[in-house]
Amino acid sequence: MTIPANAAEALSQLLGPRFSQSQADRDLHGQSETFHTAPPPDAVVWPLTTAEVSQVMAICQQHLIPVIGWGTGTSLEGHALAIHGGIVIDLMKMDRVLDIRSEDLQVSVQPGVTREALNTELRATGLFFPVDPGANASLGGMAATRASGTTAVRYGTMRDNVLALEVVLADGRIIRTGTRAAKSSAGYDLTGLFVGSEGTLGIITELTLRLHGQPEEVASAVCAFPNLEAAVECVTATIQSGIPMARIEFVDADAARAFNQASGSQMREQPHLMVEFNGSPVSVREDAEKFGELATDFGGQGFDWATTPEERAALWRMRHGAYRACLALRPGATAVVTDVCVPMSHLAAQVAAAAADIRAEGLVGPMVGHVGDGNFHSQLLVMPGDADELAAAKRVAGRMAERALSVGGTITGEHGVGIGKRPLMRAQHGDAVDVMAAIKAALDPQGIMNPGKVIPD
Known part of the structure; x- marks a missing residue:
């Protein structure tokens, strides 16, 4: 879509140069780490405060402009691509560590703080934030995709380490979910709802996170x-x-x-x-x-x-660099990257079946995994423009998901749904997808929040 002139004028007055329709800024926010592609967004904004995010959302709601949240852009399933056009809200200028409460093992941050920046800030406290997806991702993006990574077997995922959120809804309302208390039985778990919602329900503007002591x-x-x-x-x-x-x-x-x-x-x-x-x-x-x-x-x-x-x-830097290292096995290739998670009792058979499937399709597909919790990944290398290879890679990914579901697993353990896993959602959730769609419609009745993601048509 094209941004209406009066909406562009309102955003320009609100944000000045932090509202951009330049081709360079749009192209920068139209890229994906993997094979997923889409045209660039129609505009990009860089808010500094929750109030600015709220005002941007109110303008977009009024003009029915799609809104896509953006962190570091390291997601793998096309989560932040503007497949229906609209405005990208780049949150990386909201990058302040707001409050470290060492006695409570908690910290409050803005969404643009990266996990490495946070741990640098925490170094003198004897505490650290353990969730480590490999990439130096933003904490807002990690919450939105319910990220985990190499340390999840010991410290859990983002679901386990996000205590509270501040969220701007589609109509500009600002809400807070969760508390700083160790537990609560007051009402629905809205924090859990927004963690993993991939920007389809609201924009996260503040996070309260659980910290852990640095090991001796x-x-x-x-x-x-x-x-x-x-x-x-x-x-x-x-x-x-x-x-x-x-x-x-x-x-x-x-x-x-x-x-x-x-x-x-x-x-x-x-x-x-x-x-x-x-x-x-x-x-x-x-x-x-x-x-x-x-x-x-x-x-x-x-x-x-x-x-x-x-x-x-050096050892973990090598592991975290697996994606780029594996791409280099086939110069010029892109990747269909997929992950599944299964009960531990089925892990060996599932990995062996995936490896056999990759060989049978004649593909190069290195596999790695956070196997301590049953989660493994395949990076299927395909040449851009080769429709046969892409189809073969998608077949392998689809069969991995089918086998995972057959033993009580999930179509994705940590990559999230985005575009890539969206067609598989009903196979995993059945009629529960309709409940998700009802929640989406209640919070975003105009359908402007990251449309075309998570909930299948």
């Missing part, structure tokens, strides 16, 4: 396994044994090869587990020894321990 001791390691099944079965045995892992990550042989090419590591081109233990020096040593014994039982070998903070940072 940290130990990390990587070890190789003879085959994929052995590595994943070792994960299941580790979790069932009660060893308190801080991280337990799986990478397959293709991903290990990508790491070697990208970072000069010398990993065997075999499946690997990357692990981390947090706690006291005694507990970390005991946990590491128990895991080492288990891993040996499953054929684990070549343990490489990261004993210094620099070595640990």
Whole structure:
């Protein structure tokens, strides 16, 4: 759509140069990390306060202009693409840490604060925010997509670590959800409703987050396994044994090869587990020894321990760089990136079936996973413009989702729905999709909040 002249004038008067219709700004906010594409938005705004967001929303509601929230733009399912045109609200100028309450293990932030910036701010307090999706994402975006990542097995996801929100609704109303108390039984859990809503119900303008104490001791390691099944079965045995892992990550042989090419590591081109233990020096040593014994039982070998903070940072930087490293396995390629999450008892079979499916379709598709909670990902490399490869990759992704649902899993553990998983929502939720649509209609009756996402037609 085209922004009406009177709406553009009102936004320009409100925001001055922080309202833009330039092609460069629009193009910058029309990009996706993966194969999903859409035309750029019609305009971009950069608010500084909740009040400005409220005024922008009131103008957009009056003129029926679609509104898309934007953080760092690192989502993988096309969440922030303006598929129906409209205005992108870029929240990255709202980047203040508002209030650190160390005694309560809490912090309040604006949505444009990134997780790395927050942890830098917290360094002197002995506390940290643990949710780590890999990318240096904005905390508002992480809440909107219910992000998790490598540390979820120990510290939980954004759902577990967001205590309260300030949200601007489609008509400009400002509401607060949740409290600073440890628990509440007063009414509906609106915080849980907005966490994971992907900007389809409102714009998050403030978050109250749960903090955790920095561990006294940290130990990390990587070890190789003879085959994929052995590595994943070792994960299941580790979790069932009660060893308190801080991280337990799986990478397959293709991903290990990508790491070697990208970072000069010398990993065997075999499946690997990357692990981390947090706690006291005694507990970390005991946990590491128990895991080492288990891993040996499953054929684990070549343990490489990261004993210094620099070595640990390098190890997890390599894991967090998996997406770019794997893209380089096929220069010029883009990726169909998909994730599913299944009960731990089905994890090994699900990963093996996905690997066989990728081979059968003749694709290059490195797999990695936060397998400590049953979540794994495939990055299916396809050449832009190759319709046959894209169709094959979508078939693989679709079958991964179908198999996950067949064992009581989910079509996405952390990437979210966006555009890519939207057609699968009814397969997972059935008539509950209609309940979601009713909630959407109640909060956004004109359908201007990130239209075309999450709720299927």
